[in-house]
Amino acid sequence: MIRSGGAGLNREDVDKLMLLFVIYGSSKLSVRQMIKQLSLSEVVPEHIGKIFRKSRNLMERWNYGVSETLEYLESALKHSKLKGLVIRLQHSIKAGVSIEDFARIEYVKHRAEQDNELEKGLEKLRRLVEAYTTLISVVSLLSVSFLLIGTIIGGGGASFLDTAFISITATLGSTTLLFLTNNLKRPIFTKYPDKPPKLKLLLKTTTPLLAASVSILFLTLPLANFIGAITVETMSAILISVGTALFIHGYLGRRWHKKIHQTETMLPIVLKSFGDYLSATGSVKSSAHMLTLSDLGPLNRLVKAFEQRLRLGISQKEAIAMVGRETVGRLGDNVFTILGEVIEAGARPATACGILSEYVSNVLFSDKRREQITSTLKTLSIPLHATLAAIYALLTTLLAILSKISALLENYLMLIKPIPSSTVVSYFYVIIAATSIITGLNIYLADGDSFFTLTYYLGLLLLVSGVSYLVMTNLSMQLLSTFIGLGESLKALTAG
Incomplete structure (x- = not known):
């Protein structure tokens, strides 16, 4: 990603810059004051902050005027949205438009553009979800x-199944490339490194756990094949054990999701x-005290800590920012950091x-709105995968029975040459895992919230699939045991 001059800005960065701009503009700060505050801001991305710091230097050390400084910003900023904003700001100043009106107009337009992108993104995501759920249904067929x-095919069946596996996974995997283009995802955790110890431990173990899980899923297959242990019970146990470990990790992590959402x-x-309260009292301390008298649910503890920090003499900016960090959420961290900066800069509270x-x-x-669409994928994926594993279990049993019968009648069933049971189990196992x-x-x-x-x-998918495969195999074996008896009768008949 090219980051020079702001070309690498993401949606969150643009939102933060626009929030700072509209707050400063609506508070009637001059363009000089705005550039100064943006150059000092911790919210502004570092590569953008460097440009504003240079602009501030040009004004303070080289006596650049507002018009000259804006011309420099226009040339230095590469992001089309920011460059366009600076160009329009130059023209609005020449036209006599107040900075307050200009900031309000630009922010309203920005929100309208974001809403338009949201509608397009939601429609695209809806189609992707519908297409993928349909595709999973087709996988079984x-x-x-x-x-x-x-x-x-018989003798060449194993290599043919390898080709089949690659074709199926490539088809399904291509949808992942489309999901990568989803621009509606919002990371949930703050970037601030000082997080609760339990959360830090969970985050730290995520990558090793995922790497170990994928390795176990696919590297144990050749090992099981080498020792001749490719059975329904063995492969189901691998799916269940790996799935359980991942599920517990994700469950514990998503409890933090719930806290942040609340x-x-x-x-x-x-x-x-x-x-x-700030407008009425004119005091951050008094406003913080008034907040402690209200029932703010999960924020009650954070608000009380906020008041205590102010009493201890911690700066207003830092005390406000710490409220956001303690929410552990990215959204809370961003808005309270911005709030602390703009209040210190003299913006209207x-x-x-x-x-x-x-x-x-x-x-x-x-x-x-995004969750309404993604919930469809989450809700349908579990029964679809359970059904897929159940179908595979039934086929595993049928082919095992067919293999026994055909072994007795191989002289009469020249066309049908059943694939070995171990190959069938391996084939279904890798498809379920992939x-x-x-x-x-x-x-x-x-x-797009977190790896949890x-x-x-x-x-959950591995666990459900493993249980479904194991249970349905045993159940179908019991239900179809009469066919095994038929095979034994045929053996006696042919022997006679």
């Missing part, structure tokens, strides 16, 4: 068809109330809090 053809739902109320409150509400509304990984990845890419979503759903 494809895999069974390939297996039947392999049965007819906190985020209260952010608009807290921000709006804080801004109103009610205006700043009102804009940030509205922004949080919009983000949460977008999340709900399909679960692809589905888990697609769910994660559709949500990946470990949770990947673990």
Whole structure:
């Protein structure tokens, strides 16, 4: 990603810059003051901050005027949205448009563009989810068809099934490339390194756990084949054990998701109330005390800690920013860091809090709309994978019985040459494992909140598939045991 001049800005970075711009503009800060504050900001990405720091130097050390400084910014900023904003700002100043009106107009336009992108992204995501759920349903038909053809081929069945596996996984895997283009995902955890110890431990173990799980899933297959242990029980045990470990990790991690979501739902109320109290009292300490008298649910503890820090003499900017960090969420961290900066810079508290409150509400509304679509994928993937494993279990049993019968009648059934049971089990095992990984990845890419979503759903899919495969194999073996008796009768008949 090219990061020079802001070319590598993501959606979150642009949102933060626009929030700073509209808050400063609505608070009637001059262009000089805005450039100074942006050059000092911790919210602005480092490569953009360097450009604003150079702009500030040009004004303070070389006496550049506003027009000359904006011309430099126009040439230095490579991101089309920021460059366009600077160009329009230059023209608005010449036309006599106030910075307050210009900032409001630009922010409203920015929100409209974001809403338009949201609608397009949601429609694209909806189609992807529908296509993928349909494709999973087709996988069972494809895999069974390939297996039947392999049965007819006989001797060359194993290599044919390898080709079939590659074809199926390549088809499903291609959808992951499409899910990668999803621009609606929102990381949930703060970038601030100082997180709760339990969460840090879970985050630290995510990558090793995923690497170990994938290695176990696929490297144990040749080992089991070498020692002759490729059975339904063995391969199901691998799926269940790996799935259980991933599921527990994801479950514990998603408990933090729940805490953060509960906190985020209260952010608009807290921000709006804080801004109103600040406007009324003119004191951050008094406003913090007023907040402690309200019932703010999961934010009660953080608000009390906020008041205590102010009493201990911690700066307003740092105390406000720490509230956001302690939410552990990216959204809370961003808005409270911005709030601390703009209040210290002299922005109007009610205006700043009102804009940030509205922004949080919009983000949460977008999340709900995205979740309405991704919930379809999450809800359907579990029964689809369980059904897929059940179909494979039934076929495993049928082919095992057919193999025994055909061995007795090989002189009469020249066309049908059943594939060895170990090959069939291996074939179904790798398809179940690969399909679960692809589905888990697609769910994660559709949500985009954290890797805990990946470990949770990947673990759940492997666990459900493993249990379904094992249980249905044993159940179908009991139900179809009469065919085994038929095979024994045929053996006696042929012997006679």
